Amino acid sequence: MTVDDELATMLEAAGTAPLSGDPARAAGRFADRAAAEGLADVAYATVDSPLGPLLAAATPRGLVRLAYADNGFDAVLSRLAARISPRVLEAPERLDEVRRELEDYFAGERRRFELAIDWALVGPFGRRVLEATSGIAYGEVSTYKEVAGRAGNPRASRATGNALGANPIPIVVPCHRVLRTGGGLGGYTGGLDIKRALLAIEGVET
Amino acid sequence: MSRATAGARSHGVELPPFQRFLDMHRDTVYRYLVFAAGPQEADDAFQETFMAALRAYPGLRSAENLRGWILTIAHNKAIDAARARGRRPVPVPEAPEPREPSAASAVPTPEGVDSELWSRVRELPPKQRGAVLLRFVGDLEHAQIARALDCSEEAARRSLHVGLQRLREEWTR
Numbered sequence: 001m002t003v004d005d006e007l008a009t010m011l012e013a014a015g016t017a018p019l020s021g022d023p024a025r026a027a028g029r030f031a032d033r034a035a036a037e038g039l040a041d042v043a044y045a046t047v048d049s050p051l052g053p054l055l056a057a058a059t060p061r062g063l064v065r066l067a068y069a070d071n072g073f074d075a076v077l078s079r080l081a082a083r084i085s086p087r088v089l090e091a092p093e094r095l096d097e098v099r100r101e102l103e104d105y106f107a108g109e110r111r112r113f114e115l116a117i118d119w120a121l122v123g124p125f126g127r128r129v130l131e132a133t134s135g136i137a138y139g140e141v142s143t144y145k146e147v148a149g150r151a152g153n154p155r156a157s158r159a160t161g162n163a164l165g166a167n168p169i170p171i172v173v174p175c176h177r178v179l180r181t182g183g184g185l186g187g188y189t190g191g192l193d194i195k196r197a198l199l200a201i202e203g204v205e206t
Numbered sequence: 207m208s209r210a211t212a213g214a215r216s217h218g219v220e221l222p223p224f225q226r227f228l229d230m231h232r233d234t235v236y237r238y239l240v241f242a243a244g245p246q247e248a249d250d251a252f253q254e255t256f257m258a259a260l261r262a263y264p265g266l267r268s269a270e271n272l273r274g275w276i277l278t279i280a281h282n283k284a285i286d287a288a289r290a291r292g293r294r295p296v297p298v299p300e301a302p303e304p305r306e307p308s309a310a311s312a313v314p315t316p317e318g319v320d321s322e323l324w325s326r327v328r329e330l331p332p333k334q335r336g337a338v339l340l341r342f343v344g345d346l347e348h349a350q351i352a353r354a355l356d357c358s359e360e361a362a363r364r365s366l367h368v369g370l371q372r373l374r375e376e377w378t379r
Contacts, residue, residue, distance in 0.1 A: 010320050011342035014241055023236035026252045081223040088223035134317050
């Protein structure tokens with residue numbers, strides 16, 4: 001071994017030597033600070049639920065996305081980075097209120113969400129559809145056709161179905177309460193088992 | 207959501223979510239700072255490094271070479287940290303082991319690393335030290351080191367070469 005090799009080997013050891021500090025803790029401290037200073041344009045956390053883990057993401061305006069594991073959390077975060085801001089950080093405290101309301105809902109103790117919503121991911125017609133959907137009371141159901149009517153276009157049930165299928169904030173915007181005319185379940189972003197489970201929580205038989 | 211997404215993707219650079227970028231590079235950056243700023247300073251320098259990166263992140267023109275970019279910031283924050291403490295490394299005088307250790311060697315060395323060699327690295331002039339650290343701890347290529355040190359690739363190679371030469375002289379003495 002030449003002197004140069006020996007020197008290089010010793011310097012390279014610095015690249016793998018165990019460290020006394022804790023990079024993971026430093027990174028957590030950083031994310032908290034960034035959120036506190038308002039630099040996390042999108043803050044997210046995973047929330048446990050009877051339906052499996054959920055990903056909740058909020059901007060300073062409000063809840064912007066709630067996703068099921070089936071949606072692929074990595075893919076969801078990439079799309080948030082592309083569509084809203086790449087300053088996406090895991091900051092669980094920013095989602096505390098969301099977590100509390102969801103827990104209450106799943107415990108059957110909340111019939112109405114009072115969370116601020118950011119509609120950034122929704123177009124104008126989609127927003128009318130989702131706002132009409134938010135008007136369907138807990139434990140009640142409606143049809144694509146009725147929702148289309150309330151969104152201002154009774155003949156647009158297909159577009160309404162698409163808008164509901166693209167609902168970025170399921171559960172909180174209760175698209176699970178919209179069924180086919182005649183009682184068929186229709187579709188659901190998280191799969192029909194989840195739609196059935198949500199309706200069961202609300203005491204709706206399917 | 208997929209339809210709406212397609213439009214927004216067509217312009218600008220597609221950067222990974224910052225959290226993913228942080229998770230990917232945090233260990234390297236932390237390690238770099240332990241060696242460049244010292245274990246005691248590493249944590250604060252880490253905060254400064256990623257805060258600066260977060261501020262600048264949405265303005266990035268390219269999603270390539272993010273590793274070189276974050277290590278460049280870390281390099282500068284390590285220099286800031288040293289400056290803030292008035293702790294610029296000074297050449298060790300040719301004298302028998304001084305009773306008072308030099309500022310550089312007073313910094314504890316991470317375990318598993320040759321402390322003698324390590325204090326020598328810390329006593330190199332900033333550019334040479336930066337070049338050696340970015341090469342061996344940051345595992346960067348010469349072009350990336352040049353960008354981090356804000357000099358030509360030729361100058362970066364020279365800094366690295368001279369830095370290593372000095373270490374070798376100390377080493378073989």
